[in-house]
Amino acid sequence: MTLNINPNKQAFLKGDIALVGAGPGDPDLLTLQAYRFINQADVAVYDRLVSDEIMALLPDGCEKIYVGKKQAVHKVPQERINEILVEQAQAGKRVVRLKGGDPFVFGRGGEEALHALAQGVACHIVPGMTAASSCAAYAGIPLTHRQVSRACTLITGHVQNDGSLDLPWTALQDKQQTIVFYMGVKTLKTIVEQLYLAGRDRHTPVALIQRGTTPQQKVVKGQLQDIVYLVEEHQIKPPTLIMIGDVVTTFDDHNIENLGYVTPASN
Ligand SMILES: C[S@@+](CC[C@H](N)C(=O)[O-])C[C@H]1O[C@@H](n2cnc3c(N)ncnc32)[C@H](O)[C@@H]1O
Numbered sequence: 001m002t003l004n005i006n007p008n009k010q011a012f013l014k015g016d017i018a019l020v021g022a023g024p025g026d027p028d029l030l031t032l033q034a035y036r037f038i039n040q041a042d043v044a045v046y047d048r049l050v051s052d053e054i055m056a057l058l059p060d061g062c063e064k065i066y067v068g069k070k071q072a073v074h075k076v077p078q079e080r081i082n083e084i085l086v087e088q089a090q091a092g093k094r095v096v097r098l099k100g101g102d103p104f105v106f107g108r109g110g111e112e113a114l115h116a117l118a119q120g121v122a123c124h125i126v127p128g129m130t131a132a133s134s135c136a137a138y139a140g141i142p143l144t145h146r147q148v149s150r151a152c153t154l155i156t157g158h159v160q161n162d163g164s165l166d167l168p169w170t171a172l173q174d175k176q177q178t179i180v181f182y183m184g185v186k187t188l189k190t191i192v193e194q195l196y197l198a199g200r201d202r203h204t205p206v207a208l209i210q211r212g213t214t215p216q217q218k219v220v221k222g223q224l225q226d227i228v229y230l231v232e233e234h235q236i237k238p239p240t241l242i243m244i245g246d247v248v249t250t251f252d253d254h255n256i257e258n259l260g261y262v263t264p265a266s267n
Contacts, residue, residue: 004124019103021128026213027053042093049100082115102130135212140256157184173198178245205248
């Protein structure tokens, strides 16, 4: 069975599944390719992070199945989501699996595609803007910056099944490396402690970007030494992206408007 990794070249047939990246929230960040697939959906199986504006783009009569999860509250187990997708496809529908961000970045899209292929169902992969690049841009923070950051690591702060946060901490010690934590709000205290142990300075800048790219976007900046306190103070909740590294302060001396518009210096 085919994994269609160039969906522009493939027709979306009845009985196919398309894993469609819906981006981080702002409907402007939806790709034209995603829009084309959404437009043809007979049924949409969607997540909590897919915005209402994007849901409104589904065609009239499109069936909608919610399988969203909150951290630690898995409303529908992943195995069941995999089955729902295949059942809907085998019923002869064009199935759009709408996922926040990109389906292949902490989105379990790989598992869904593998299950579909194993059941003989063709699967299209439609990329989306992942939270790291889009939230960073909308907060006015470059992910990399010459002579400041030469690498960028996207990493999950979600605990393993045994409750531990088993991550390659020593690989995160390089000062010229931006670290972007997805799902890290709940484990931020452990993250900070482990980064100290790995050798990161307590003054390392940190940005929290809550509900990035949406009208509710909130950006809070601090340093490793005070960021846990700032989470409490500003009532930061998921979905929040955590950016760590000197890139965070790049534009601090400039007038940064919200929502991705960086104004030139006025001099
Ligand atoms: C299960 S992961 C899904 C990531 C998604 N597939 C992507 O590519 O962006 C969910 C986490 O992504 C981050 N995230 C997704 N959308 C976000 C947004 N609009 N603002 C801030 N963080 C976001 C948060 O860290 C959230 O806990």
